[in-house]
Amino acid sequence: MIVIKNISKRFGKLQALDHLSLQLSRGACVALIGPNGCGKTTLIKSLLGMVLPDEGSLIFNGQDIRHNNEYRRQIGYMPQIGRYPENMTIGQVIGMIKGIRNSNETPDYELYEQFGIDRMLHKKMRTLSGGTTQKVSATLAFLFHPPVLILDEPTAGLDPVAAEILKAKIADAKNKGRLILITSHLLSELEGMVNQVVFMQEGKLLLHKDTTELKAVTGQKTIKEAIVHLLKTGAK
């Protein structure tokens, strides 16, 4: 579904992406992990067209995403820190995004209801706590039944109850065969949710494997242990 061909991106001295190639297919729930500054966010932003790679190309459903924006209709994106126009209310933000998407489908109001957003519609964005803002971001990401979900640190800042709701929603989406891309620092949280792991370092792709395969190869029980094991052996 998504083919990344040999993309590079340089910010000044920093090589954020270094000839990275990757293929992601429908039904995969991919954990995108790696140390800080390894290029995870740059990769995600490249996928969304927010960062324009210096070279290489990104193919989404067989179409190059350069000079194209319609493909984003199929992506739900939840940013790490969602910031919104300060003076707009939650209701207005949701209304605006709906207007931009201009979709005929009935929106997916599940998270909206579970997070109780309908009770806060009149609240201005600048008065919201970080967690509430994340709830809005999550709701927006899932609102249009997108075939592809890109979630940047989805559970960070959420209270445990909300985090569980969101996880359940992600699992549900996975079962529906959506392509999900998650970044998280909490490897334990990804356990049981993802079925593929992409590990990046210094802008390069270190590995891309099924979780079961990864565990089998490393002989570890959890993803976390497997990664730690890999890093240790890799260091040798």
Next chain:
Amino acid sequence: MIRILKYVTLDILKNRIVIIYAVVLALFSWSAFGLEDNTSKGLLTVLNLLLLTVPLVSVLFSTIYVYNNNEFIELLVSHPVRRSMIWKALFAGLSLSMTAAFILGAGLPLLLFADPATALIMIAAGVLLSVIFIAIAFLSSIVTRDKAKGIGIAIMLWLYFALLFDGLVLFLYFQFADYPIEKPVVLLSALSPVDLCRILILLRLDVSAMMGYTGAIFKNFFGNGWGLILSFSLLLLWIWVPFRVSLQKFKKKDL
């Protein structure tokens, strides 16, 4: 586009600064016309607002607004919206709001107190200056990611156009006083939108003085139909060029 524009405009109109801006403009204009017994003094006050305050507030507010809305731009970019649409909507929203604030603040008293032709040309100049300096703000906020630097550039540009440029021209007058400099001076004035607006208003406000001496040359140039068309086209160019450049840069910008 329309929907983004609607939300951006509503967002800006609710912004306290814009409301204060409109109120302050109104306060100064109304008191200028109300307290002075002759309109020409009131017009002078409004003219000063128009040539100094309007550009300053437009350029500063817009620069800060664009920086503050980086995340909002990101939010929109992740949706199926063309980048140019976002930039244009932001520009149009800011232009609409600042123009509305100007017209409500200074335009109404102008229409009420000044003679209609003068009022119209001053309102047109105010609207154009607002939009021109918003375009300049877009340019200065796209050339650097650093907010402080961007605001600095915006203020410098304002300082240049509103104050320094005239000093420069005056200096040139004295340097070349012995030469026939009328025509070069006309051309020179086109290099600053503030000056262009000032001259257009001057030709109405001081029409008697402009009929004499070399004034007639300027009057002939700016005063006739073609001169007016040319002046307004130049002003529109002052909007179009900075905005186009900023748009090209925005399309290639990494967010």
Next chain:
Amino acid sequence: MRQPIKIFLRLLSACLLWVGAPLHTPAATLHVGNGGPFTKIRPALAASHPGDSIIIGRGIYKEGNLIIDKPLFILGEGMPVLDGEFRYEILSVKSDRVTIKGLTLRNSGHSVLNDPGAIKVYDASYVTITDNILLNNYFGIYLQYAAHCIVRNNTITASQKEEHLSGNGIHCWKSDSLQITGNRITGHRDGIYFEFVTHSVIWRNIARNNLRYGLHFMFSHNNAYITNYFKNNGAGVAVMFTKHVIMLNNTFEENWGDAAYGILFKELSDCCLSGNRFIKNTTGILFDGSNRIVVTRNVFRENGWGIRIQANCMDNSIRQNNFMGNTFDLATNGTLMLNQFTDNYWDKYEGYDLNRDRTGDVPYRPLSMYSMIVERNPPAMLLYRSFIIRLLDQSEKIIPTLTPEQLIDNRPRMIPYNL
């Protein structure tokens, strides 16, 4: 009390004169046109006796030059047209006590040699020219060596575009005791022209859109012009080489151009200018070599320059005027100022009045620094009203360096006069 008695005495003497006049054949009335005994004017003129009336009916009369050489009362009925066919002077008045009323005179000859006019008065007194319409003539009404003549309520229009092809509307030369009243003059070279004319009054005339001056005064002493309206004439009004002129309640409006003035005073002395309005002129008044002129209770509004006073003028007194909305109230070309400015209202004055005597406590300097700069460097006008210029002007007000020290109004008025 004295006025009514005077009038009464005058009426009485007039009655006595009439009664005492020598008796002769009663005055006849000769009818021209409209089925009258005469179809043309010339035979009627020939048949008339002094004191007769000639009544001219409606129609167009092309009879070349008509000479009126006896006292006659010539009256048009239904504005008959006397056409000069661009070749003739239409009416030549060569007798005293002629009255011409209610005619339309058009298309007089054009000649620079003998200056033909629609009506020309040669060396005559007590001629009255009223209620005529003059169209497209070279000169309109031309008086030379005339005295005690009345020119009243005539409408004088021409449509020449070039100065040298056009004569003056009302031209008076070497005359005395004239009354020029209630005429409307447009499109001529000068609206009203006075040269060597004395003891005359110009009252309630409207001169607009004339090619050169609305009113042109030269070597004409002891005259008054009152309540006239001069608008949009090529060069405004000029009063030159003259003494003792009284100018009251006139309006000078929209005289625009490089050399156009509300009034130009050239070599003028001992005159009084009061109650006039100068509105939207490039220059309200230009003083050039003029002395001892009192300028009081006038309004200068929205002019480019209210008053421009050359350094060759002295002992003029400018007081109790309103200066409002002028681009520059004052300009001068020198550093010496021997004229007096006092008690004027200047709308640009920013002083205060602590003792509430309606006079500002700090003197006002009406000459702005920038007007000096523009005087020397006219293109700098284009920078006017910019911030940098305001800074310059303000600093000059605090520490005067360029402007003449004596040019100062020590008693600036706080509120405008009700003028």
